[in-house]
Amino acid sequence: EAFLTTFSKNAYNVDRYYDANLEQLLIGHVRNNVYDIIHLEGLFVAPYVDAVRRNCKTKLVYRAHNIEHQIWERLAQQKNDPFKKFYLRLMSHRIKKYEIQQVNKFDAVAVFTAQDQGTMMLYGAKMPVEIVPVGVELSHYRPDLEKTEFPSLFFLGSLDWTPNREGIEWFLHAFQNELEHDELPVKFYVAGNNIPEEFDEYEVMGKIFIQGEVDDALEFVNSKAIMIVPLLSGGGMRVKIVEGMAMEKCIISTSLGAEGINYKNGVNILIANTREEFLRSIRRCIAD
Numbered sequence: 001e002a003f004l005t006t007f008s009k010n011a012y013n014v015d016r017y018y019d020a021n022l023e024q025l026l027i028g029h030v031r032n033n034v035y036d037i038i039h040l041e042g043l044f045v046a047p048y049v050d051a052v053r054r055n056c057k058t059k060l061v062y063r064a065h066n067i068e069h070q071i072w073e074r075l076a077q078q079k080n081d082p083f084k085k086f087y088l089r090l091m092s093h094r095i096k097k098y099e100i101q102q103v104n105k106f107d108a109v110a111v112f113t114a115q116d117q118g119t120m121m122l123y124g125a126k127m128p129v130e131i132v133p134v135g136v137e138l139s140h141y142r143p144d145l146e147k148t149e150f151p152s153l154f155f156l157g158s159l160d161w162t163p164n165r166e167g168i169e170w171f172l173h174a175f176q177n178e179l180e181h182d183e184l185p186v187k188f189y190v191a192g193n194n195i196p197e198e199f200d201e202y203e204v205m206g207k208i209f210i211q212g213e214v215d216d217a218l219e220f221v222n223s224k225a226i227m228i229v230p231l232l233s234g235g236g237m238r239v240k241i242v243e244g245m246a247m248e249k250c251i252i253s254t255s256l257g258a259e260g261i262n263y264k265n266g267v268n269i270l271i272a273n274t275r276e277e278f279l280r281s282i283r284r285c286i287a288d
Helices: 020-032 043-055 068-078 082-103 114-122 162-180 197-202 217-223 239-246 275-287
Strands: 037-041 059-064 108-111 129-131 152-156 187-191 208-212 226-229 250-253
Touching: 020 043, 037 043, 043 059, 043 082, 059 082, 068 082, 068 162, 108 114, 114 129, 152 217, 162 187, 162 208, 162 275, 187 217, 197 208, 217 239, 226 239, 226 275, 239 250, 250 275
Parallel strands: 037 059, 059 108, 108 129, 152 187, 152 226, 187 208, 226 250
Antiparallel strands: none
């Protein structure tokens, strides 16, 4: 599939989310109703902007979850395989072209971070680009330390998002031996949507648990102690970190994972960008 899309001129990663039936449904809604604003959430619904624009005069706002092509460029930087590097850079180039083209069809853009605002302006965005950061309703986040297993490590995130999958694969490869042989005396739990079946091979009885989707994400977060965010690529702002902070978790993240969050390293988060830094941070959390 990757080989075939190499020779396509389309931004395949976006095109595959397009659905003609959904487009017709949207056209029916915008023709038959009056809206003050129509909000399109993320690049993967941007293919519908032309159809919506043709059928109403409502102001259209685009919510940028991240700068999508930057994720692909950063993924390319992680690869040693020349074909994979070439393919990811090609995809990045095509998505960048598509992203700029689509964004300029909106009346306004809302981004999560100042970094993403600056990137949008650099690309020549002519409409207002406003920072609207992630917010949480604190009354929904009620940590209960009596139900927290200490020490314990956990990762929570959807593994159909490539940066999450690559990050957690890197972490498991880096620390599987230490976790399995108790050099790191802590259990590690991996939870989230769309975890591939092959991840079951990482399970180690009583040490590493691949849990998959959980019924209650906040209950799961509360039950564990130390949040791992080993992102090696990505962009925007990680909502899971903001929610982890609201649940009073100790969080160990790469600089990239914590991008866009107003943190102070060593005060409200631990930043680790290498295996050695992660190891040092995990040991510190287990001991303290």
